[in-house]
Amino acid sequence: MDSSSSCFHSDPDFCPECxxxxxxxxxxxxxxxPRCKFKIDVKDFEGKVVQSSTVFNKLEGSTTLLQGKEAVEIHGPMIERKCLRCGHEGMTYHTRQMRSADEGQTVFYMCLKCIRRKRIHNC
Known part of the structure; x- marks a missing residue:
């Protein structure tokens, strides 16, 4: 098929058939x-300009604790969980897939007071 036998008119970015x-x-x-194999003459795209841009958004919701080389950036949601070292009630957490995809994610907790880190392997 070619564009002269199309069922309807569409934007040049999309196939007029499917x-x-x-x-x-x-x-x-x-x-x-690639879907229906409909062919369009390349001249139909003459003068078309393609533009793209990349936007890097600033990370929000992070806090820095301590100063200098001991500074730790805190990310993620907070949970009411008691720190085993200092007894503080409140930790942040995040998850990562550390093992194979058919196993559970690993949860990383961090105390907001003493910066103790703990990890739990979920099954």
């Missing part, structure tokens, strides 16, 4: 839809 997003034109004379 609506799938089209790949960017290459060196070929046509752009082929």
């Amino acid at each position: 609506g799938s997003i089209l790949p960017l034109p290459g060196l070929q004379d046509t752009v082929t839809c």
Whole structure:
């Protein structure tokens, strides 16, 4: 098929037959839809400008404890959990997949008062 036998008119970024997003034109004379194999003449893309941008957002919700090289940045949600070292009630936590995907995540806790860290392997 070619664009002259299309069922309807669509934005040039999408296939006029099935609506799938089209790949960017290459060196070929046509752009082929990866889903339905509909072919569009590359001249239909003439003058099209592609722009992209990357935005790096500032991390929010972090706090720094201590000063100098002992400074520790605290991230993550807080939980009411008692620290075994100092007895403080309140820790932050985060999880990571440290082992294979069919095993549970590892939970890392950190006391907000004495900066003690503890990890728990979930099964």
